[in-house]
Amino acid sequence: MEIIILLVVVVVLLVAVPDIRRSLITRPAFAFFKRVLPPLSATEREAMQAGDTWWDADLFSGRPDWHKFHQTKAPRFTEEEQAFIDNQLETLLAMLDDFRIVQQDSDLPKKVWDYIRKEKFFAMIIGKEFGGLDFSPAANSHIVSRIASRSISAAVSVMVPNSLGPGELLTHYGTEDQKNYWLPRLADGTDIPCFALTGPEAGSDAGAIPDTGIICKGDFEGKEVVGIRLNWSKRYITLAPVATVLGLAFKLYDPDGLMGDKKDVGITCALIPTSHPGVEIGERHLPLNQAFMNGTTYGKDVFIPLDWIIGGKDYAGKGWRMLMECLSAGRGISLPALAAATGHVTERMTGAYAYVRQQFGMPIGLFEGVQAAMGKIGGTNYTLESMRRLTVTALCEGKSPSVITAMTKYHMTEMGRQVMDAAMDVHAGKGIQLGPRNYLGHGYMATPVSITVEGANILTRNLMIFGQGATRCHPYVLAEMEAASNPNEDEGLQQFDSLLLKHIGFAAGNFFGSLFMGLTGARFNASPMSGPTARYYQQLTRMSRALALTADMAMLVMGGDLKRREMLSARLGDVLSHLYMASAVLKRYEDDGRQSGDLPFVEYALEHHLYEIGQAFKGFFANFPSRIVAWTLRLAIFPLGIHFNKPSDANLQAVAKSMMEPGVTRDRHTFLCYWKNDAKDMTGHMELAFAAMREHADVYKRIRKAVKLGDIAEDLSGDELVKAARKADVITADEAKSLKKTEQLRMAAIGVDQFAPGIIEQRKFYS
Numbered sequence: 001m002e003i004i005i006l007l008v009v010v011v012v013l014l015v016a017v018p019d020i021r022r023s024l025i026t027r028p029a030f031a032f033f034k035r036v037l038p039p040l041s042a043t044e045r046e047a048m049q050a051g052d053t054w055w056d057a058d059l060f061s062g063r064p065d066w067h068k069f070h071q072t073k074a075p076r077f078t079e080e081e082q083a084f085i086d087n088q089l090e091t092l093l094a095m096l097d098d099f100r101i102v103q104q105d106s107d108l109p110k111k112v113w114d115y116i117r118k119e120k121f122f123a124m125i126i127g128k129e130f131g132g133l134d135f136s137p138a139a140n141s142h143i144v145s146r147i148a149s150r151s152i153s154a155a156v157s158v159m160v161p162n163s164l165g166p167g168e169l170l171t172h173y174g175t176e177d178q179k180n181y182w183l184p185r186l187a188d189g190t191d192i193p194c195f196a197l198t199g200p201e202a203g204s205d206a207g208a209i210p211d212t213g214i215i216c217k218g219d220f221e222g223k224e225v226v227g228i229r230l231n232w233s234k235r236y237i238t239l240a241p242v243a244t245v246l247g248l249a250f251k252l253y254d255p256d257g258l259m260g261d262k263k264d265v266g267i268t269c270a271l272i273p274t275s276h277p278g279v280e281i282g283e284r285h286l287p288l289n290q291a292f293m294n295g296t297t298y299g300k301d302v303f304i305p306l307d308w309i310i311g312g313k314d315y316a317g318k319g320w321r322m323l324m325e326c327l328s329a330g331r332g333i334s335l336p337a338l339a340a341a342t343g344h345v346t347e348r349m350t351g352a353y354a355y356v357r358q359q360f361g362m363p364i365g366l367f368e369g370v371q372a373a374m375g376k377i378g379g380t381n382y383t384l385e386s387m388r389r390l391t392v393t394a395l396c397e398g399k400s401p402s403v404i405t406a407m408t409k410y411h412m413t414e415m416g417r418q419v420m421d422a423a424m425d426v427h428a429g430k431g432i433q434l435g436p437r438n439y440l441g442h443g444y445m446a447t448p449v450s451i452t453v454e455g456a457n458i459l460t461r462n463l464m465i466f467g468q469g470a471t472r473c474h475p476y477v478l479a480e481m482e483a484a485s486n487p488n489e490d491e492g493l494q495q496f497d498s499l500l501l502k503h504i505g506f507a508a509g510n511f512f513g514s515l516f517m518g519l520t521g522a523r524f525n526a527s528p529m530s531g532p533t534a535r536y537y538q539q540l541t542r543m544s545r546a547l548a549l550t551a552d553m554a555m556l557v558m559g560g561d562l563k564r565r566e567m568l569s570a571r572l573g574d575v576l577s578h579l580y581m582a583s584a585v586l587k588r589y590e591d592d593g594r595q596s597g598d599l600p601f602v603e604y605a606l607e608h609h610l611y612e613i614g615q616a617f618k619g620f621f622a623n624f625p626s627r628i629v630a631w632t633l634r635l636a637i638f639p640l641g642i643h644f645n646k647p648s649d650a651n652l653q654a655v656a657k658s659m660m661e662p663g664v665t666r667d668r669h670t671f672l673c674y675w676k677n678d679a680k681d682m683t684g685h686m687e688l689a690f691a692a693m694r695e696h697a698d699v700y701k702r703i704r705k706a707v708k709l710g711d712i713a714e715d716l717s718g719d720e721l722v723k724a725a726r727k728a729d730v731i732t733a734d735e736a737k738s739l740k741k742t743e744q745l746r747m748a749a750i751g752v753d754q755f756a757p758g759i760i761e762q763r764k765f766y767s
C-alpha cells in the first residue's frame with residue numbers, strides 16, 4: 001500500500017511540478033528523441049511535409065470517428081460532366097480498337113488523336129477560364145477508368161496530361177503570363193505536354209537527378225539576357241515523342257550570383273517548347289508493346305530565359321516541393337483508375353466466360369477450383385471500386401492526402417495485378433491468344449507499367465506509406481520532430497514538454513485499450529451501424545488501436561532505424577492500408593443503400609482485410625528485434641491469439657455464383673467495363689453470348705436431360721445440336737430459331753482469333 005501511495009505521489013509531482021518534470025523526464029527524453037530522430041534529407045523533409053491527412057489520421061490515432069466518416073458525402077457528377085460521360089466519352093470508346101492500336105499501328109489512329117484534342121480530353125484539370133473542362137477528380141477517374149477498360153494505351157495517353165505535369169504545375173504555380181499563354185493552348189490541344197523527371201541515373205531516387213541548369217548570360221531572340229544553360233538526359237517520358245511542350249526538372253546552380261546569394265539553388269521546373277533550338281525528342285521506347293507514346297529527351301547547352309521557370313524566378317529551387325505537393329492528386333486518380341478498370345473488366349468478363357465455357361458437361365464456373373479464383377476476383381473488385389471512390393471523395397473535398405494516395409496507388413495496382421492473374425487462369429487459352437476478341441491480354445501485358453510508374457510499388461509500400469504515415473498521421477510525432485529541430489533549444493524543450501505529457505497519456509490509453517479489446521473480442525466497442533457489418537466496425541476500431549500502440553513502440557525502440565528496416569515498417573503500413581480499404585468497403589456498402597446482393601462481396605473483402613491485418617502483425621512480432629517488446633505487444637493486442645481467417649469456401653462460392661447472374665448486382669459492380677452491343681466486338685461478343693445463354697438456361701437444361709436419356713447424341717454443338725434437339729422434340733420451332741443464334745454466339749465466345757500464314761510476321765492484321 002505504501003508503495004502505491006509513493007508511486008501516486010511521484011506521478012503527481014512529475015505531472016504537476018513542471019520544473020521537476022522537465023529536468024527528470026522531458027530533458028532526457030528530448031535528448032533521446034533528438035538522437036533517434038530519423039535523419040531526413042531536405043527532399044525527404046519536403047516530401048514528408050507535402051499534402052494533407054484525412055481519414056488516415058483517424059485510423060492511425062486508434063480512435064476512428066466512424067460517425068464523422070459516414071457523414072462524408074460521395075461525390076456526384078455535375079450535369080456537364082454527366083453529359084460528357086454520356087456523349088464524348090461513349091463516342092471515343094466506340095472508336096477504340098485496341099488490337100489494331102497495339103499490334104498493327106503502335107499508335108492511336110489520327111482520328112482518335114484529333115477527337116481527344118478537340119473534345120478536350122487532355123484538359124480535364126484545366127480551369128474553365130482558360131478553356132479547360134475543370135472536371136472533378138471523380139469525373140476524371142471515371143473517364144480514365146472507362147477508357148482503360150477498352151484500351152490501356154488510350155487511357156495512359158489521356159491520363160498523363162491530367163495527372164502531374166505542365167497543366168497541374170501551371171495551374172498551381174504559373175505566373176499570370178505563363179497561365180494565359182500555355183493553359184488555353186493545352187486546353188484546346190494546340191500543344192501536347194510531357195513532364196520529364198526520370199533519367200538513366202535517377203528513377204526512384206528522383207531527387208538525385210544529375211541534369212543541370214547554370215544561370216548565366218546568353219543570347220535569346222537576338223538580345224543578351226540572364227537565363228539558364230541546360231543539360232539533360234531523360235528517359236521513360238510519356239508523350240515525349242509527340243510533345244510540343246516539355247516540362248523539365250533539373251538542378252539549378254548560380255555560380256556567379258546572377259540571381260542571388262545562393263549558389264546551389266535546388267530542383268527547378270521549367271517549360272520549354274520542344275521546337276526550341278537544342279531540344280531533342282522523338283526516340284521511342286516500347287513499353288511492354290503498349291502503343292502510348294513514351295521515349296527520351298536530351299539537351300546539351302540549351303539556353304532558356306529565366307521566365308521559362310514555372311512560376312518565374314520566385315519558384316527557382318522550389319521544384320521538389322511543387323512536385324510533391326501536386327503528386328498526390330494524380331497518384332490517387334490515374335493509376336488507380338487503370339486498376340479499377342481491370343477489376344470491373346475481369347469481374348464482368350470472367351463471370352460471363354465461366355458460364356459460357358463448358359467442360360465436363362457443365363459451365364466451368366460450377367467447379368469449386370474455378371469458383372475460388374472467381375471469388376477472389378469479385379471480392380477484390382469490391383475493394384478496388386470502394387477504394388477508388390473513397391480516395392476520389394477526399395480529392396473532391398479539396399484534400400491532398402499524400403499517405404492515402406500512396407496507399408491507393410500501391411494497393412489498387414497490386415490488386416489489379418492479382419485479379420488479372422486470376423482472370424487469366426480462368427480464361428486459360430482464351431486469355432492467351434491475342435486478337436481483336438481478346439479483352440485480357442493487353443491489360444495483362446501492361447500490368448507492370450502501373451506497378452512501376454508514379455512511385456514504383458516496392459518503394460511506395462516500403463518507404464512511403466508507413467514512413468510518411470507515421471509522421472503525418474500520428475497525433476504528436478510531427479510536432480515533436482519540429483520541436484526537436486527548433487534551433488532555439490529552450491523553446492523546443494518547452495514545446496516538447498507539453499507534447500510529451502499528452503503522448504504518454506495517449507500511449508498508455510492505447511496499451512490498456514488494446515488489452516481490454518483483445519480480452520473482450522472488441523465486443524464492447526461502439527459500432528455506428530447495426531446488422532451484418534456491425535462486428536467489423538468493432539474489430540477495425542480494435543486494430544486501429546493496436547496500430548497506434550505498435551507504431552509508437554516501434555518508433556520508441558528503433559527510432560531512425562525503423563526507416564531502414566523496411567520489411568518491418570512496411571508491415572505496419574500494410575495494417576494502415578487494410579484498415580483504410582476495409583473502411584472504404586463499409587462506406588460503399590452504406591452509400592449504395594446496403595444492397596443484400598452485395599453482402600457476399602462485402603464479407604469477402606472485410607474478412608480478407610482483417611486476415612491481412614492479422615498476418616501483418618504476426619510478421620511484425622515475429623521479426624521485431626526486441627523480443628521482450630514484441631511479446632508484450634503480442635500479448636497486449638492478441639491475448640487470446642490471432643484468429644482472423646481467410647474468406648470461407650462458402651463465401652467464395654456465393655461471390656462466384658453472383659458473378660454468373662445477370663442483373664443489377666452484376667451491372668452495379670462492373671459499370672466501368674465498356675462493352676459494345678455487337679457480336680464482333682472485343683467485350684460485346686462475350687456479353688451477348690452470356691446473356692443469350694442465360695435466357696436459354698431452361699432450354700439447355702432440357703437438352704442436357706435428353707442427352708443423358710440418350711434421346712440426343714453426345715458432343716453436338718451449333719446447328720447440329722439445334723437440329724437434333726428439334727428432331728427429338730425437346731425444343732419448339734421458335735426455341736430452335738433462337739437457340740441457333742445463341743449457339744452461334746456461344747461458338748464465337750469460346751473462339752479465339754487465328755491468322756493466315758504471313759499476317760502475324762508482317763503485322764498486317766488490317767488492310
Ligand SMILES: Cc1cc2nc3c(=O)[nH]c(=O)nc-3n(C[C@H](O)[C@H](O)[C@H](O)COP(=O)(O)OP(=O)(O)OC[C@H]3O[C@@H](n4cnc5c(N)ncnc54)[C@H](O)[C@@H]3O)c2cc1C
Nearest residue numbers: 195196197198203204236237238287453454456458459462
Ligand atoms: C511506361 C513508363 C512511363 C513513365 N512515364 C514517366 C514520365 O512521364 N515522366 C517521368 O519523369 N518518369 C516517367 N516514368 C519513370 C517512372 O516514374 C520510374 O520508372 C520510376 O520512378 C522507377 O524508376 P526506375 O524504373 O528507374 O526504377 P529504380 O529506381 O531503378 O527501382 C528499381 C526497384 O527498386 C525499388 N527501390 C528503389 N529504391 C528503393 C528503396 N529505397 N526502398 C525500396 N525499394 C526501392 C523500386 O521500387 C523498384 O522496384 C515512366 C516509367 C515507365 C516505365
